[in-house]
Amino acid sequence: MSQLSAAVGFxxxxxxxxxxxxxGFTLQFSVTNILNLAYGDIMTACAFAAYLVNRLGVNIxxxxxxxxxxxxxxxxxxxxxxxxxxxxxGTRLFGMIIVTIAMSLVIQNVLLAIFRPTxxxxxxxxxxxxxxxxMIFTASQLGIMGIAVVAMLGVHxxxxxxxxxxxxxxxxxxxxxxxxxGIATDQVIDVAWLLSGALCGVAGVVLVLNxxxxxxxxxxxxxxxxxxxAILGGIGQPYGAMLGALTxxxxxxxxxxxxxxxxKDVVAxxxxxxxxxxxxxxxxxxxxSAKEVxx
Amino acid sequence: MSDSMQFYISTLLIYLFIDIMGVLGLNLQFxxxxxxxxxxxxxxxxxxxxxxxxxxxxxxxxxxxHYAFGASWPFPLPILAAGVVSGLLSLIVGVISLRRxxxxxxxxxxxxxxxxATLVATNATGLxxxxxxxxxxPQPLADVLNLAPLEYQWVYAGWxxxxxxxxxxxxxxxxxxxxxRTLRAMRDNDxxxxxxxxxxxxxxxxxxxxxxxxAGISGAVFVEFIQAWSPGSWLYxxxxxxxxxxIVGGAANNWGVMVGTLLVPVGFLEATRFLxxxxxxxxIEAMQWVCVGLLILLFLWFRPQGLFPERxxxxxxxxxAQPAARPPE
Numbered sequence: 001m002s003q004l005s006a007a008v009g010f011x012x013x014x015x016x017x018x019x020x021x022x023x024g025f026t027l028q029f030s031v032t033n034i035l036n037l038a039y040g041d042i043m044t045a046c047a048f049a050a051y052l053v054n055r056l057g058v059n060i061x062x063x064x065x066x067x068x069x070x071x072x073x074x075x076x077x078x079x080x081x082x083x084x085x086x087x088x089x090g091t092r093l094f095g096m097i098i099v100t101i102a103m104s105l106v107i108q109n110v111l112l113a114i115f116r117p118t119x120x121x122x123x124x125x126x127x128x129x130x131x132x133x134x135m136i137f138t139a140s141q142l143g144i145m146g147i148a149v150v151a152m153l154g155v156h157x158x159x160x161x162x163x164x165x166x167x168x169x170x171x172x173x174x175x176x177x178x179x180x181x182g183i184a185t186d187q188v189i190d191v192a193w194l195l196s197g198a199l200c201g202v203a204g205v206v207l208v209l210n211x212x213x214x215x216x217x218x219x220x221x222x223x224x225x226x227x228x229x230a231i232l233g234g235i236g237q238p239y240g241a242m243l244g245a246l247t248x249x250x251x252x253x254x255x256x257x258x259x260x261x262x263x264k265d266v267v268a269x270x271x272x273x274x275x276x277x278x279x280x281x282x283x284x285x286x287x288x289s290a291k292e293v294x295x
Numbered sequence: 296m297s298d299s300m301q302f303y304i305s306t307l308l309i310y311l312f313i314d315i316m317g318v319l320g321l322n323l324q325f326x327x328x329x330x331x332x333x334x335x336x337x338x339x340x341x342x343x344x345x346x347x348x349x350x351x352x353x354x355x356x357x358x359x360x361h362y363a364f365g366a367s368w369p370f371p372l373p374i375l376a377a378g379v380v381s382g383l384l385s386l387i388v389g390v391i392s393l394r395r396x397x398x399x400x401x402x403x404x405x406x407x408x409x410x411x412a413t414l415v416a417t418n419a420t421g422l423x424x425x426x427x428x429x430x431x432x433p434q435p436l437a438d439v440l441n442l443a444p445l446e447y448q449w450v451y452a453g454w455x456x457x458x459x460x461x462x463x464x465x466x467x468x469x470x471x472x473x474x475x476r477t478l479r480a481m482r483d484n485d486x487x488x489x490x491x492x493x494x495x496x497x498x499x500x501x502x503x504x505x506x507x508x509x510a511g512i513s514g515a516v517f518v519e520f521i522q523a524w525s526p527g528s529w530l531y532x533x534x535x536x537x538x539x540x541x542i543v544g545g546a547a548n549n550w551g552v553m554v555g556t557l558l559v560p561v562g563f564l565e566a567t568r569f570l571x572x573x574x575x576x577x578x579i580e581a582m583q584w585v586c587v588g589l590l591i592l593l594f595l596w597f598r599p600q601g602l603f604p605e606r607x608x609x610x611x612x613x614x615x616a617q618p619a620a621r622p623p624e
Contacts, residue, residue, distance in 0.1 A: 035399055035402070035403065037403075037406065082592075085596075086595065086596070089596070091595060091599070093398065093399055094329070094331055094398070094402070095595060095599070097331065097399070097402050098535075098538060098542070098591060098595065099591075099592060099595060101333075101535055101591075102535070102587075102588040102589070102591035102592045102595075103588065103592070104588075105532060105535065105584050105585070105587060105588035105591075106584075106585050106588035106589060106592075108584070109581040109582070109584040109585045109588070110581075110585055112577070112581040112584075113578055113581040113582060113585070116575060116577070117577050221410075224407050224410045224411070227403050227406070227407055228407060231400060231403060231404075235399075235400070260418070262414070262417075262418035263414075263418065265410075265411060265414055266411055266414055266415060266418075269407055269408075269411045272404075272407065273391060273404075276391075276392075276400070276404065
């Protein structure tokens, strides 16, 4: 029993990291219709940015902010100067997926070439441990969960309470109509990529904080559960992504305890397949079905 | 020509033929039928594993490697079995993913599948010997032919050339037939194709299985040559090398993708394997992958139709109709 509740505790941490990453990933898709498969590698790049700052003696939580800023600017520039240019030339959905994967190969291997194939870790200590029921969290893990809650609340408030959020949702649903209503969709898209890039950066750093070491493939490997969470929730749905992250995070860790740790991701994928068979459009799916992205 | 040079050239030729087989199968799926299969390398891998365990002989207690379904079938049965098993797996994956899912979901499910397959093969140590993989796969007919290693190389190159020719003729048969026309119609506009009474789902599934069989055979022929196979040999970026070959060569053009194969996987990745190491071990390899990525981006930007574009259909287009040729994706 205590083992199980400890597993749920681990699951909550994984879910926190997943939700930050999955919301950012799904936001990029909902606003620009791009499945950015380089997302995991941008996470890694942000983790390296935090690593460089951290090595100069800066506190890891400040490095995290730096990484978020780096992720925001990098993602925005990537969209404006690469992805958007391809979209404007008429590259369709299929082509765009290949473009993002090519980008992923480039980013990952440039990182490999710069930092060499070894493992890295931050200068930080996990802090004291706290017990809640059968769950054990270190101070930094509590910090990760706190960041996730703040990030989710932030995304929720921005998308429901601000004009910008309204504009983003309008652009996501029907860009043409949004433009003719006087919404500057180009700027909205830039802001959406800034926002999702920041989430991507935060996710990259907290992922490394939790796993302690990282290399150039860390983010790319983590992209599997991120995609699973995003699809599970209905791609393009921030709330769905949160729900999906919670499901995949907790189910994965519980399965790791009950079956075998090496099958964490396999179980996540099993859930994904099951959901796709029963409900191919994901758990929450109004936008996804309205958009008719199938080419 | 010195012996080592002959070895190098015959090895490159064998790689070229095997890669062409793989690329032809993926081109059928991606170029002709418009199915994005980011898990293509998994079907190559499954073929390779099938062929390996069926020619390694039954597993025994003191063996240095452990695997399931061991048998020592005579040549060429393991290769045929590899095609069958890959085809069956394609059928299962296809039924799950192609039937109901939207194309973008399909693409992602395939990518995830590729990663998960690697995880399973690595962690299920009793299945195909886990991360270490299988080694000492016997070369087919090596004891019957009883040739010197160099002569065997050339015989094997000939065997690969023969298989490649068979697969090429088969694939060309499909693309030039009415079936090929239907597939291209489906790729270009699946709604119009289904409005004309074509069962888009069944056609997709069929071509997915055919591509899977070809992938399995190419994997089998490959593993019988290099005699070893491990999860590290089929990581998901390998599929993108094939895709890069198709994009560079020209999607849906069988001759074009063969040239693409000569340029990307062989000319670019294999032939440069013996460049001197600079800076540190692995630097060249990292830069190769950067170049593969950039090559895809540059081609999609400047010449999305590839070096040898798909040839327009031979019918006279009606005056008011759209021209038949369109750039492939």
